[in-house]
Amino acid sequence: MSHSKSQTIDVALGERSYPVWIGRGLLDDHARWRSTLRGRHALIISNRTVAPLYLERVARGLEGLRWSSFLLEDGEAHKTFQNVGLALDALATLGATRDACVIALGGGVVGDLAGFTAACWMRGIDFIQMPTTLLSMVDSSVGGKTGVNLPAGKNLVGAFHQPRAVIADIGTLDSLPDREYRAGLAEIIKGAAIGDADLFTWLEQHATALNAREETALIQAIAAKVRYKAGVVALDETEQGERALLNLGHTFGHALETAGHYTALLHGEGVAVGILLAARLSERLGMSASGDTERLERLLKAVSLPTTVPAGFDPDQLLALMRLDKKNIAGTLRLILWRGIGRAEIVAGVNEADVLAVLRDATRGNL
Ligand SMILES: NC(=O)c1ccc[n+]([C@@H]2O[C@H](COP(=O)([O-])OP(=O)(O)OC[C@H]3O[C@@H](n4cnc5c(N)ncnc54)[C@H](O)[C@@H]3O)[C@@H](O)[C@H]2O)c1
Ligand SMILES: O=C(O)C(=O)C[C@@H](O)[C@H](O)[C@H](O)COP(=O)(O)O
């Protein structure tokens, strides 16, 4: 295996620090990741799509341990409290002790649920992330946000629980469908839009290479986004302040995902539309210039991400869902807005009438 193009980024959190390893073939580099397991038990949590492709390679690295697997049905609709209960039962059946390790093998749905399961078992055991989607490599596997959805909304239950290591084998992306790949690009664009104007310009220049999944450009983009996110997380692990910036577009995006019953839009697609709506709202509030919104829309289109709200969404229902967002305080909307490329801002007390106006514009003629 060649390591020439691999990268390591550290998430600096004192005693909870961990490496994010990015490279091709890392799932088979057992010596590397096995060293992060401390005990004698391991539970691989994956799903029915990913397990047939990659579980065997991970299992080969668990020789000598007592291990088993727990497989979810595929899809966001299965990121539920009920499935956490079943995963905990699987740990009990395994006889997992406090030094056991949960291995999350899959995309963000698997990673969020597996991390939360690890946070709950015996009040918290180790877990490692083996992300297999672009989105999970650049975002969900890093930073320790774990959790599940409720019928009332996205990620309403969860815990901050950092992994021991992130093993991002980019070879797994070879089997990732195109739509899922593009959803991952949305979270890279989001990061650049929030706080890395140079990365934004680089993305504009390398959109064609990224569309072609050119490996050098891809590793560079993944590493840049992970580095950016790791920096924010290191400063504000539990979102007391500026980590909330990473939520740009998510109040809109999560409402769209929930209202669409997790079938109309993928998370990354909700984020793409959401960051554009946040940009439009910022422009409406006189915070940013139309030229920046246009640049954002152009980049999203250049990588074939959606820029419009699909048919059938009701603006009033979207606003009602946005009222349940975790960032809100004192009964008012608290949103991440921006001043232009690379300059996001937390804004409390956003006027609902302005939000509704943006939602009505975006859904006009759609119902
Ligand atoms: N914790 C965080 O900080 C954070 C950050 C961003 C997103 N998220 C969460 O992550 C989730 C979205 O993650 P996602 O986009 O990875 O979705 P996902 O986990 O649903 O995976 C996307 C699809 O790709 C399939 N898949 C995964 N790896 C594959 C591979 N290598 N080859 C072929 N198919 C593969 C999956 O089975 C699934 O059908 C959402 O629940 C979102 O809320 C969390
Ligand atoms: O890591 C973070 O912080 C983020 O907000 C990253 C988001 O991309 C991600 O979708 C996260 O799951 C959203 O979390 P939530 O707190 O809005 O539920």
Ligand SMILES: [Zn+2]
């Ligand atoms: Zn996200």
